[in-house]
Each structure stands twice: as C-alpha cells, then as structure tokens.
Amino acid sequence: MSSIRRAARAIAAFLVVVVIGTAGYVILGFGLLDALYQTVTTITTVGFREVHPLDSSGQIFTIVLILCGFGTALYAFGLVLETLLEGHLQQHLERRKMEREIGRTNGHVIVCGYGRSGRAAADYVASEGRQLVVVDRDPERVRMAPYPSVVGDVTDDEVLLAAGIERAQALIAALDDDADNVYVTLSSRALRSDLVIVARARAEAAKAKLLRAGADRAVNPQLNGGRRMGGFALSPHVAEFLDVVMHDETLDYRIEQFELGETAPAARKTLAQLDIQSSAGAKLLAVRSVGGRFVTDLSADTLLEPQTVLIVLGNAVQLAAVRQLMSEPVEGRDATKGIGAEALRH
Incomplete structure (x- = not known):
C-alpha cells in the first residue's frame, strides 16, 4: 500500500x-x-x-x-x-496531474516501451506535432520521458486503458521481448478493433506472429537499419534525399500521405480533374488504391475512390492546399493523421 x-x-x-x-x-x-x-x-x-x-x-x-x-x-x-x-505527496500530485493530462488527449499515439526503439519512435511522433503517451514498467525510464507517461506493465489491460487506448489513433509496441509485443498486440486489438498497431520484431520469425496477433505492421529495426546502410552505400544521394524529406524539419519540402475521405472534394474525381500540380503546386508521387496496391504509373483518367491514399511531395503551403482537397468538408478527419487500419493491413 x-x-x-x-x-x-x-x-x-x-x-x-x-x-x-x-x-x-x-x-x-x-x-x-x-x-x-x-x-x-x-x-x-x-x-x-x-x-x-x-x-x-x-x-x-x-x-x-x-x-x-x-x-x-x-x-x-x-x-x-x-x-x-x-516527497510522496508531491509525486502523488504530479501523477494526478499526469492522469488528467492523459485524460484530455484524443487521437494520440501510445508508445509501449521507452527503450532505444521506443524513444526514437516517440521523438519522431512528437516532431510531427502529434500527441503521444509513453508506457513503460521501469519508473526511471518513464521519469526520463518528456511526454505524458504511465508507469505499468503494458500487458495489463488496465494500464492500456490508463494510457487512453479507447481514444488513441495508433499504438507502437516497442518492448524488448517479442513475446511481450505479441501479447500487447493481442490485448490492444481486443480493446480496439480499429486501432493502428505497429509492433517491433526482434527476430524475423516473429513478424508473422505479430501480424497474426493483429498488428498492422511488424518492423524489424535491425533489418531496416541494415537495408538503410546498404542504401547509403549503393545509392547515397537517393537514400539521403529520402531521409531528408522524411525527417529533416529544416527542409522546406516534405513527403506526406493523404487519405481521401468519403465526402472530400476530391472524392470520385480523376487525376485530370483534380490536377494537384496546378491546383496545389505539389508533386504526386504515388497512389495507394483501396485494395492496398501502390501505383506509380499514373494516368490522367485514374479514378480516386474514397479511402485512396496519395503520396505527395511539396512544401508547407502546397501540402496545406492538398490537405484541403483531401479532407472532409465539415468536422472532417485530418488527412495527415495517417493511413487507416484497413489500408495498412493490405
């Protein structure tokens, strides 16, 4: 007690x-x-x-x-x-303040595990201006996190509920053990069928288990890091360009994704009718169809169905113009919130 x-x-x-x-x-x-x-x-x-x-x-x-x-x-x-x-009273008051802050979050990202991978994921989410909540069983790790946080075992449903999983948009399972990540994925999927779940896989064999458990994406940081190093070795300029436009906040140009809503102005229009290049000044790089297939060989008569995802390159003003075309007209979802769970599963 x-x-x-x-x-x-x-x-x-x-x-x-x-x-x-x-x-x-x-x-x-x-x-x-x-x-x-x-x-x-x-x-x-x-x-x-x-x-x-x-x-x-x-x-x-x-x-x-x-x-x-x-x-x-x-x-x-x-x-x-x-x-x-x-100092127990001070800690208690700080914890209550943190609980109230988490209670006010909505559409946030829950980062489970604040180790090296979890810390990098949390920092990236924060750099994008998104709300997040960190969960870790180690009080010392949580104390180091400059974000709203919960101390507890994320394999416990009560801890996930305390982190606001009912209001979250996505969850990142970045625990050190693959079995724990599988368990968190199962629990999270049971609590929220529409939650976007990205899980860390230390072993390549664990990726299939995580996907069967309900993860939308299973990521092996070692494998991805190795591929990135290989990319820098073989195509350094291409790799650096992609790295800069994805992560460098000082660069004016960025690559972003936009999901087309049911009642968005661009819904059920062709690329020729939308004409992103002329109307927004941005460059359309690829389209992900409702079925999950990426299409880069785009034609003018390509029809943009609802839930289609556009990958666009542009500066802040151009991307804001594209966002206006993609978003719902009234109280609509912000298209830059990310690809929905259904699109990610394909």
Whole structure:
C-alpha cells in the first residue's frame, strides 16, 4: 500500500475517533463545541483543563478515549509527516496531474516501451506535432520521458486503458521481448478493433506472429537499419534525399500521405480533374488504391475512390492546399493523421 493511501486511512481513523469522542461528550451533557474541544484536547494530550467537571462515567470514557485516540492521532500525524518529508505527496500530485493530462488527449499515439526503439519512435511522433503517451514498467525510464507517461506493465489491460487506448489513433509496441509485443498486440486489438498497431520484431520469425496477433505492421529495426546502410552505400544521394524529406524539419519540402475521405472534394474525381500540380503546386508521387496496391504509373483518367491514399511531395503551403482537397468538408478527419487500419493491413 502506498504512503498516500496509508496516510489517508490513518487520517480517516483519526476523524472517526474525533466523531465518537464528540458524540460521547455530548451524551455526557457537553455542548457540541465544548464536546469537540474536549475531544481534541484529550486525544492530543495537550494538557488543558476539563471544560466541565467529569463524574466517574466521564472519567472512564476519557481514559478509553485517550488510550484509543492518542495512538491513532500519533500514527496519523507520523504518516502525514513521513509523506511530506519523503516527497510522496508531491509525486502523488504530479501523477494526478499526469492522469488528467492523459485524460484530455484524443487521437494520440501510445508508445509501449521507452527503450532505444521506443524513444526514437516517440521523438519522431512528437516532431510531427502529434500527441503521444509513453508506457513503460521501469519508473526511471518513464521519469526520463518528456511526454505524458504511465508507469505499468503494458500487458495489463488496465494500464492500456490508463494510457487512453479507447481514444488513441495508433499504438507502437516497442518492448524488448517479442513475446511481450505479441501479447500487447493481442490485448490492444481486443480493446480496439480499429486501432493502428505497429509492433517491433526482434527476430524475423516473429513478424508473422505479430501480424497474426493483429498488428498492422511488424518492423524489424535491425533489418531496416541494415537495408538503410546498404542504401547509403549503393545509392547515397537517393537514400539521403529520402531521409531528408522524411525527417529533416529544416527542409522546406516534405513527403506526406493523404487519405481521401468519403465526402472530400476530391472524392470520385480523376487525376485530370483534380490536377494537384496546378491546383496545389505539389508533386504526386504515388497512389495507394483501396485494395492496398501502390501505383506509380499514373494516368490522367485514374479514378480516386474514397479511402485512396496519395503520396505527395511539396512544401508547407502546397501540402496545406492538398490537405484541403483531401479532407472532409465539415468536422472532417485530418488527412495527415495517417493511413487507416484497413489500408495498412493490405
């Protein structure tokens, strides 16, 4: 039991003794204020005189009240002092503030595991201006995280609920053990069928298990890192260009993805009718169809069905113009929130 909870129970017991003592003195003929005053001075043993003379019944009651009340008061005050001196109260208040902050998040990303992979994923999500919540069982790791965080075992559904999984847009399972990532994926998918789940796979064989468990994507950081190193070795300029436009915040041009909503202005139009190059000035690199296939050989008569995803290159102004074309007209979903779960599964 935490110090805060023990102190709260001790204070509650002290108040019960005060109420019983006050009621007892009222029965003995004291007024309410006099009874409360007599009770407090008795159980705290401050040594003041009796408010009214006591008969034998009152003396016996006072003896019992001293024996029961003094120990309770001493225990309660000791726990309160311990809580204040050891900083438990400050930690409790900070935790409550964090819980309120997490309670206000919506459409955020939950990062499970704040190791090297989880930290890199969290930093990237934050750099994109998105809300996130970090979950880790190690209090020291959580203390280092400059983001809203929850200390706990993410294989526990209650911890995921505390992280706001019911309101989250995506979850990244970046735990050190593949079995834990599989378990988190199963739990998360059971809690939210529409949640986008990206899981880390330390072993290549674990990728298939994670996908069967419900992950939309299973990523092997070692494999991807090796491929990236190979890309820099064989095609350094291409690899650096892709790296810069994806991650360098100082560059004006970025590559972004946009999902076409049901009632978006561009829905059910052809590429010729939309003409992104003229209307927004951005460059359309590829289209991902509803079936999940990437199409780079684009023709003017390509029809853009709802849930189609466009991969676009442009500067901030151009991408904002594309976002306007892709987004829902009223209260619509922000198209840059990412590909939906159905598109990711293909």
